[in-house]
Structures are given as structure tokens and as C-alpha cells.
Amino acid sequence: MRNAPLLRFALVTLAAAGVWLAWSQNPPAQLTMEKVTPNLYVIMQDGGNVAVMPTSDGVIVVDDKFAQDAPQIMSKIKTVSDKPVRYVINTHQHGDHTGGNEAMLAAGAEILIHKNARANMVTAKQPGLPRITFSDETQVFAGGKEVRARYLGRGHTNGDAVVYFPSERVLHTGDLFVSSGAPFCDTANGGSIKEWDGTVQKILENYDFDTVIPGHGNVAKRADLQKWVTTLATIRTRVKAACAGGAADAVSRLNLADLGMANLGMLGRGMTGMCQELQ
Secondary structure: OOOHHHHHHHHHHHHHHHHHHHHHOOOOOOOEEEEEEOOEEEEEOOOOOEEEEEEOOEEEEEOOOOHHHHHHHHHHHHOOOOOOEEEEEOOOOOHHHHOOHHHHHHOOOEEEEEHHHHHHHHHOOOOOOOOEEEOOEEEEEEOOEEEEEEEOOOOOOOOOEEEEEOOOOEEEEEOOOOOOOOOOOOHHHOOOOOOHHHHHHHHHHHOOOOEEEEOOOOOEEHHHHHHHHHHHHHHHHHHHHHHOOOOOOHHHHOOOHHHOOOOOOHHHHOHHHHHHHHO
16 A cells, blocks of 8 residues: 555654543652752752752753642642743643643743754644754843753654753753653654664763753763663664564554663553664
8 A cells, every 4th residue: 555654653742642631631649859069959850850940040951740730839839939921931742741832831931942853833723832943052031041942853852952051960851752661753743763772872972960850850960971872873773673563553562671670661662663764
């Protein structure tokens, strides 16, 4: 059937969208907040990790989880600052990182995102569209603090930004790096298992940092991100081998247990797209 690859691609896209829709309809989980540095916090649980930097002129936030998490996020922020949220930087478009955008916009915050990620949001008809985009790099300033966002290439999607807090020597990687298990290569939104490790290598070459806030999972160190480059290359090699027997059941031949990824999770949902890219 000539249109079979296109049909499979569409089904993968719909399946991924359905997962985030299902997550977004669950009752909100109890969020937790921990201090990363004296001037930087991370809000965890239920979706992507949220970075919070209070300043004397307002709060800078990275990502905002699902829509139902917005009240808890704002409540957590109020425990460390009495100032409003001035800026939100989205690391990419997925709804577990942008779901709180509508609430943030309503509260007067300005949201920034890479232009490809915003285009992906438009295609998916997601709410809370940011009003500001960037192509390569952007900075925001508040209360004497600077935060930088930069696009270094494809990986998890085609619009992933890394966010750097130079005063803290901390990076927020979005889902280019996760410490919670297997990654998800969203080829339906331009992700690339071929290019992903190279993109992470660029992060290591371009930034001087000690600490990493991953898209999901516990706060990590630079050495963990260095190890991630090798892990991604290993995953790519094994995915290609699994795909050689056919994309339809490739996931059944993929074993990443020795990498601490016995549960493939969303990685399995991306197999068809990765097989197409690696063929």
C-alpha cells in the first residue's frame, strides 16, 4: 500500500497526542519543590520539571507542566517570592511542559519558545501559544539576573531549547535529557535519533555548568549529561538493530534493561518514526 508509511506516521502522531491528553485529564498530583542553588528552585512531579528563579523585579520560570498544575505552581512560587512571574521559557511544545501557559499569560507573564516548537503547537492546536519566538538564541533579564535560551539542534523534537542560568552555573535541558528512564524521540515533531547525541555534545561544548535540571527526573550533574551522550548512541545502535527485523514489532526486540530502562515507556511509542529515520 503506497500510503502505508504516511498512515503509520499519522497514527504515531495521534497516539502521542493521546498520551498527553490522557495525562492532562488526570487529577493533579501533589507537586514538590526543592532548592537547586540559593537563587534557583525546581518544581517536580506530574509532568516536566519547572525551574523557578526569583529576582527583585519578578520571577523567571522554565516550563509550566499541565494546565491543572498551574495553581500549585503559582502557590509554590509564592513561597519563595512575592513578585509576579515576568517570563516563562518553554523548552519545547509538549503539553506536560506548556500546559500552564494559558494561566501564565492570564497572570501577565510573557512566554518565549523556539519558532519550531511554536509551529508544532499551532499544528497540534494547543492552547497557550507564546507571543515571542526565537531562532537561535535569546536572553531575558530581570532584577539583575540573566537567563539564556538556545537552540542547538534536533533531538527530542525539532524545537528543543536548553536554558542556561549563568549566575548559578545550572542548565535546564528540557527533554533533551531525562534522568527518569527512557527518552522519547518525537519524530512526528521533527525529533531525530540520528542527531540527538550530537546536539547534547554541543551543550557540553558550549556551556560551563555544574548542575543539570532534566526535563524529567532528579536534578543531575555535568557528568550525568556526559554519560547521556554515550547512552543515546547506544540506544540508536540497538534501535537500528531492532528495526532491521521490521518496524511493526521492532519494540519487542529492543532491550535496554542494562541501561536502567527496562520499561521503554514513550520510547516504544516512537519506534516507527525512528525506524523510518534509520532505514
